[in-house]
Amino acid sequence: MSKARNNIINRLRTTKPEPCHFSERDHLSRFNWDKEERINRFVERMVAVRAEIIHASKDDWAEKIAEICQEKRLKNMLVSPETAQGKVLYNMVDQLPDLQSYDHEIEDWKSEMFNQTDAGFTTTLGGIAETGSLILWPTKHEPRLMSLVPPVHIALLDTNQLYTTFSEVVKEQGWVDKGMPTNALLVSGPSKSADIEQTLAYGVHGPKELVVVLIS
Amino acid sequence: MAKLSDFRVRVEDALANEEVRGNFRKAMDGLMSRRLDQFPDEAELERLRTQAMAIRSNSLDNLPDLLEKLETNLTKNGIQVHWAETVEEANQHVLAIMNKHNAKSMIKGKSMVSEEMGLNHFMEELGIECLESDLGEFIIQLDGEMPSHIIMPAIHKNKRQIAKLFQEKFPDIPYTEDVDELTQTARKILREKFFNAPVGLSGVNFAVAETGTLCLVENEGNGRMSTTVPPVHIAVTGIEKVVEKLSDVPPLMSILTRSATAQPITTYVNMISSPRKEGEMDGPKEVHLVLLDNGRSNIYSDPELLATLRCIRCGACINHCPVYVRVGGHSYGTVYPGPIGTVLEPQKDGLKAHGELAQASSLCGACGEVCPVRIPLPSLINRLRYEGVRQDQSSTKDSGSRRKTAEALTWKGWSFAAQHPLIYNTGASAAASFRKLMPSKMGAWTRVRTAPPIAAKTLHQQLKAKGIDNE
Amino acid sequence: MTTLLQPDSVYFYGTCLIDSVYPNAGVSAVELLQRAGIRVIYPQAQTCCGQPAWNSGYRDEAREVARKQIALFPKDIPIVVPSGSCGGMMKHHYPELFKGEPDEAMALQVAGRIYEFTEFLVDVLEIKLAGKGVKTDVAIHTSCSARREMGVADKIEQLVGQLENITVHEQHHKKECCGFGGTFAIKEPEISASMVTDKADAIRETGASVMITQDCGCMMNISGAFEYENQHHALRMPQSKHIAEFLLERSEVLCTKYDINVPETSDTTEDATHG
DSSP, X not given: OOHHHHHHHHHHHHOOOOOOOOGGGGOOOOXXXXXXXXXXXXXXXXXXXTOEEEEEOTTTHHHHHHHHHHHTTOSEEXXXXXXXXXXXXXXXXXXXXXXXXXXXXXXXXXXXXXXXXXXXXXXXXXXXXXXXXXXXXXXXXSOGGGGTSSSEEEEEEEGGGEESOHHHHHHHTTHHXXXXXXXXXXXXXXXXXXXXXXXXXXXXXXXXXXXXXXXX | OOXXXXXXXXXXXXXXXXXXXXXXXXXXXXXXHHHHHHOOOHHHHHHHHHHHHHHHHHHHHTHHHHXXXXXXXXXXXXXXXXXXXXXXXXXXXXXXXXXXXXXXXXXXXXXXXXXXXXXXXHHHHTTOEEEEOSHHHHHHHHTTOOOSSSSOTTTTOOHHHHHHHHHHHOTTSOOOOOHHHHHHHHHHHHHHHHHHOSEEEEOOSEEETTTTEEEEEESSSHXXXXXXXXXXXXXXXXXXXXXXXXXXXXXXXXXXXXXXXXXXXXXXXXXXXXXXXXXXXXXXXXXEEEEEOTTHHHHTTSTTGGGGGGOOOOOHHHHTOTTHHHHTTGGXXXXXXXXXXXHHHHHHHOHHHXXXXXXXXXXXXXXXXXXXXXXXXXXXXXXXXXXXXXXXOOSSTTTTTTOOHHHHHHHHHHHHHHHOHHHHHTTOOHHHHHHHHSGGGHHHHTTTSOXXXXXXXXXXXXXXXXXXXXX | OOOOSXXXXXXXXXXXXXXXXXXXXXXXXXXXXXXXTOEEEOOTXXXXXXXXXXXXXXXXXXXXXXXXXXXXXXXXXXXXXXXXXXXXXIIIIHHHHTTTSTTHHHHHHHHTTXXXXXXXXXXXXOXXXXXXXXXXXXXXXXXXXXXXXSOOHHHHHHHHHTOTTEEEEOOTXXXXXXXXXXXXXXXXXXHHHHHHHHHHHHHHHTTOSEEEESOHHHHHHHHHHHHHHHHHHOOOOOEEEEHHHHHHHHEEEEEOSSOOSOXXXXXXXXXXXXX
């Protein structure tokens, strides 16, 4: 154990602050939002930060994605062939831009990722209505940079997985018991900054565009 | 006339700079009104503030235990923990990691603790390049400046000033004042840097003991880039940033972003619990956390000043400070400006260095009113004034060092008179003592105001004449 | 805490600034209380609440002065202070100042009986007023201590709001400090000057002919700036009035919750009684 560590811990241990037991610590903002309300709130928030929302059904979401790709003239898109949703897309390659799989370590193809990749498609673990957020736990099939480096991020969200608050997500999805992944993310819109004169500019370092395909 | 202190000189310069003052006023007015919109229900806001205070108080009540737990869980997750008592030690930890990887540069996400460490300067002396990637930090680094605000580091500049700076630094790119175009210029330059950087460095907003998780909030994506693309990620943070449970994060984060930039949430909430695992395709292969004390454990020893450590660095106190909005962040001459800087800096670096800041407050209370974790900032400022002039021993660094004999005598004289009504009523009265207190400085009062009119007959005399009962 | 069942008498703590600079504010407050049927006791041995020293870090010096003050109010009756700042000192900081001291109990006892003047009129007396005099445009400046420490910003608004011939105009950055801050104005004169100049401008811009406030510190600061700018730049100079002076000049007491000995009023209208 380092000397610094022991000194710091020992110094802290010589003080015993008066314990304050606040019951307010567990206060939860409660909203009685039904599913429709949650969808409305989510959409409202997302649109407010310039995310695009595409409503779809369980049957036509893939076609909707094909339309988005055409509209945005995407030449290629990262899609995992391992996820159920990815498989659907790989089954309709003729309607889609060149689908690419992120199946080797970034060091091997960093330049293509940074310079030649138009879009990344990812699934999500759900969404949060209060803040308009997507929940992402990147995996080896859908790695971290898929939703960050390409200029367009297309994400699929099942409205059955739309929670009210982040607190609710942590609890109901059992994050602590499950164990945290290497990286867990909440994504609430495309990358932006207000560092120049408080003026919003989009696409600073992350995606310039975020498209959320909402499956009802 | 006594020589003005460095602080007063900077203040005079700042007050004379209409353009910069205008930049601050405009920005702070916007931030204040937008924050208010985020909390439409006042009663709920008060509950949330109490909750956030409770979470942070719990962290501090159990700080040593939680730090040990954090270390245990981070280590279990494969994140390497380094402890630093001083900024020098923290810099050495970072340097050792850099050297181990033979790294000559790093890309940085926003980190106030790295500013506290003077990391960029330290590394540059050794020929190691530290490039700021947060847009605001990038801008001020180009201009060789320090952040003027802890959340919006380039808030003192307007877009015209930034456009001129870009023109000067990147002559090949056509001049523009268009914010989108300026932003895209920065994107292009920094993308390449992210691509090549061997090491990424970031701060931490909350470190969760229960799960060994580092939480970072940001809007631009540079934080995610810095913590994902380079093969090595170094996070630096103060020892007070730990929270006990993962369930502490959502409420704290929510009040943080709403108080700071009036956002219900930032674009990205980045929760890091381990380096790249076997089979994963990206993410750093090494993650380090440097835990910095730098005076915090000393602040911890005082039951009242301890509240300083509850701070979650939202900057709301700064945004609402009538002094800050006029003098700007650079006048403070410290890493953390505004009310939180006024409270933190003299404790961290000593009253000799920064004790004067405690005077630069009208104690109006606007800061304490908005603090999301209910730090009683005005009371702490008052306390530091006391620490500056007290004569007995205390744990605050350089306590008593600001005591001046003449001033102390004036207060002793005032106190004696005010304890003896007969003396007091024959001339030692308020306005008289107000003038006597600083006779040479009455000039400053009358530079923009007329002198207070002294009444012909005091209230004592008038009420006595009216026959108002004495008891 | 006093029960306040029948506050037929109160202590009046005039404050040092009112004593020497604005005695008329104190005299007006006393007179207004008397018109509301209250017997006023003014302990002649009062000097200063100790705040200047407290805010300068000279706690021992402040405490010794405060110790003399807390001995002045032996009866269990309210202590009315025509200042949010001094009221805040006595109500909120005396308990800190005397923590662990022999006089702690007395300090707490006194603190519990402190009422800022407008707070006393509105919350305790539930005073009803009727306006008199010509139509007037006013701006209200509430001190930071009245607003944030005492939490009584709404009281002055409520009182002025009862007067039907008075129009209140809101200045921009209304809640921002005027830059007085006691010794702050002397220790950091440049910042303070910038603050008071902005405040004076904002109030002048409303077009109000009178600025009303519940704290004489702010009044000394802002009116000093008005007067300076009038003398040097020929800018319009609104009058400055402590709320007690203003109410005494511009209103009649109709009744209070207790309605003890309220004198008959002559020139009030029916409507005003419902205001």
